[in-house]
């Protein structure tokens with residue numbers, strides 16, 4: 001028997017559902033056929049994920065009447081670039097996909113971001129669905145419609161807002177994740193807990209994440225869906241979802257994208273929490289609580305890169321506007337704020353977070 005399916009609506013225009021449960025990949029065909037009508041679908045996956053799940057997904061889609069083609073590319077953030085995007089677009093064109101057809105992003109956040117971007121620009125936009133297979137993609141990247149690739153100058157610098165038509169999250173996929181990749185997802189989940197409320201954050205302090213990931217995914221998705229519904233194009237509130245990312249993206253860039261996103265965000269979250277406490281912006285002992293929670297989930301709480309290197313790398317951040325940059329500052333669990341500071345202040349702020 002299958003576990004129950006949790007369904008979280010995302011009320012953007014047009015709205016879509018995030019379905020979370022065990023065994024969903026093997027049953028995705030009928031659901032998608034009912035949603036999209038039977039048509040052609042291009043499944044895009046990295047090599048690791050393809051070897052694990054492509055046969056299951058292809059069979060489920062074909063059984064439901066879809067004509068399926070698939071394209072496999074090498075895994076890793078180092079491949080989230082314009083060259084792979086071009087490869088995906090050329091594949092869709094070579095298969096003569098039309099505007100009534102669909103793309104399926106089968107994989108983690110790298111695949112979801114790139115396949116979503118390809119779907120956003122191919123023929124000026126065709127529909128796509130997210131089939132997240134990492135914890136990070138389940139709790140964060142598959143929802144909300146941010147798609148992107150990295151440029152030499154920095155992280156996610158070319159992209160589009162483009163919402164998926166559906167998100168189908170099969171929690172069984174988490175069973176094949178290496179511990180470090182599971183931890184990457186924990187970083188975004190802890191971030192969500194800090195933004196959301198004490199009750200969600202407590203789940204990551206007490207180990208519920210590993211005991212009941214379906215519940216945690218549903219709660220993180222519900223929080224993110226609310227933010228996206230209120231501010232789809234990141235004009236204000238949605239910037240809060242970048243908590244830990246100013247320094248996190250800088251760490252990724254300094255490492256040449258060898259340090260994965262989740263680990264970098266964890267370190268970035270610890271740095272901004274310590275800086276905020278040292279500068280008197282936040283309640284005492286919050287940084288210690290956040291860093292303890294990150295450690296408990298197998299994540300780093302610091303970095304070897306210098307404040308100078310990180311501040312320089314952060315200059316390409318999308319929250320920079322002219323001479324100012326907007327930071328996401330934790331005040332207490334369940335309350336973070338946007339704080340605009342002169343770019344020149346970034347170095348002493350990061351230094352405070354590294355030294356505290």
Ligand SMILES: NC(=O)c1ccc[n+]([C@@H]2O[C@H](COP(=O)([O-])OP(=O)(O)OC[C@H]3O[C@@H](n4cnc5c(N)ncnc54)[C@H](O)[C@@H]3O)[C@@H](O)[C@H]2O)c1
Pocket residue numbers: 046047048049052075076077080107108109110111113133134135136137140141142143144145146147156173174175176177178181184185188260261262
């Ligand atoms: N669009 C958004 O809102 C958003 C949000 C958060 C992060 N992101 C992006 O997501 C990316 C990180 O995503 P990620 O951590 O999922 O990385 P990823 O997609 O590279 O996956 C990590 C590794 O796990 C492997 N993998 C995936 N599923 C597996 C499974 N079930 N079993 C075994 N191995 C599996 C992959 O092949 C890869 O090697 C970054 O590029 C980040 O910028 C985007």
Ligand SMILES: O=C(O)C(=O)C[C@@H](O)[C@H](O)[C@H](O)COP(=O)(O)O
Pocket residue numbers: 140144146155156188234238241242245318
């Ligand atoms: O959905 C959002 O909004 C986020 O900021 C979620 C982040 O976890 C994610 O890493 C996102 O890709 C960052 O976007 P960026 O605009 O800062 O590149």
Ligand SMILES: [Zn+2]
Pocket residue numbers: 140188245261265
């Ligand atoms: Zn992120």
